[in-house]
Amino acid sequence: MLEARHLKKYYTVKEKTGWFSREKQLIRAVDEIDLSIDKGEIVGLLGVNGAGKTTTIKMLSTLLTPTSGTITVDGTNVVEQPNRIKQQVNMIAGGERMLYWRLTARENLMYFGKLYGLHGQTLTERCRQLIRLVGLDEAADHPVERYSKGMKQRLQIARGLINDPDYLFLDEPTLGLDAPVARQLRKTVKDLAKVRNKGILLTSHYLEEVQELCDRVYIIEKGHLLLHGTPERIIQTVVNIFHLQAVVSGQSSDSIWLKQELEKRNVQVSVKDSDEGKLLHMTASFDMTASFIALVAKQGLILKKLEATKPNLEDAIIKLAEESHAS
């Protein structure tokens, strides 16, 4: 298990205040964050820009040293034995970085493999397997500069797996990718966790992706941990608003009765005329679908259209960000 306890990262930056004067400012990029990742689990790390996601990932991957706090990977301290940890973790960033464009995919993987101490038949075989895993067999011996964005991103995944890490950190892995390529990558990520038993930490601005992939999610804001749980639990905790839209046929008096009955049950209702009948917009802090259908049946109305909108992770993040700004 990868565990971070009371993790802090502070920076001192100098702000220019005049021609010759500068003022020191303390930036708390990460402040008292606790998190854990189990093998075979996909964990999301969410937050708006500047929340501290990338700093956290860089500390977990040994690139940055924490100001205080501890990070252990299967019991080994990251700060005390960085080279041992580097064999167990790897990071994949979105975009087109972290690859040598003048080398081919195979040459890139061979190079990074050697830097991880692999050699001979083991290295050749690992490269061949990874090239196949990410579907770059045909382009394996073409220079990376000729690759499309999606191909480069797939090669990045192969690079991230060259040391067969137990824990993989994915920083915006589907950034700027076309929908089909992004979908393929999501499948690969899921397989890495569920089939190959790798612990994965994922940051992404595509919240549907996080909701689809992650078993658990950490939400951070200005370096602080705001919330932690399964995506469903976070949504239930943060966003308790359900929307229901329905079209019913009948008299105006029926819709008035329906409105009154729903309002008795703490449902906010607005009624409009539409071509097909009365259009009702309903909002409540609970799922009112069953109550609504029961009332429609009791009155003998014909339900022509029913559309329920469930809150998602995006709603939760936006609400949390709004609450945080307000406080």
Add this chain to the structure above:
Amino acid sequence: MWASFSATFNRQFMTMRRAYPWSFFIGHILDGVYIIIFAYLSYHFIFQGQLNKNFTSYTGTSNYLSYAMIGGMLNSFSVSLLMIVSRMLITEMREGTLEALLLTPSSRQGYFLGAAVQGLMRSCIEMIAIFSIGLFFGLKMVSVNALILIPVLSVFCFAIFSQALVLGSFMLVFRDTYITQNTLFVIMTLVSGVSFPPQFLPGWLHTLSCIMPLSYGLNLFRGVVIEEHWSGSMTQDLFLLFGLGVLYFIAGSIFIKRTEKTVVEKYFG
């Protein structure tokens, strides 16, 4: 260390084979050739072959053209090797591969050594090109004793490699290559005795030559190939060059480690 060395050597070799920086190659050769032609023209047509009487006492030779041409040749070699090694990390940073490199548990010394040894191939090609041009303009070598020349060149390469580590750290700190490297190269060419003995310079500038591996390298190389004798002062220069190399190596290794950390915190944090 050796895995890192061979990986970097191969990577640099493949990159060079695929996209050789001809502009750098021509630029370095032109610098050397310019020193040769300038020395030839000024010696023959301005000074009419007359030398200041102090020249011989300072340099131990009256063969000014060979003196200046060897200066140009070794200066180009040093500049080339310094550039190849010192620009490695900042190039990684600019190309977005620095993080991927720092994620690996590889040895940084092996990485730089791989780049240096591969770079030596390119620098040697450039030196041979300048040497060939120098022969047309009157370069004369009295003797080339490989048994002495090889250790001299090895120590010289080590010292320049070490100096490149320090230069590379400055480049990372300033996030600049052009001004940083050229500031060093201008001072190095001026004070190291490339085309005139440093003793002609004011005392404080002459002192600067003591921290330039190139000045010791030139004394030794010239002593071996145009003066045909090995003096006590040359043994002293060889030890000083090695000592300077060790100092630069220690300082460079520490600086590089620190600046790597600063860069990651400042720009990727």
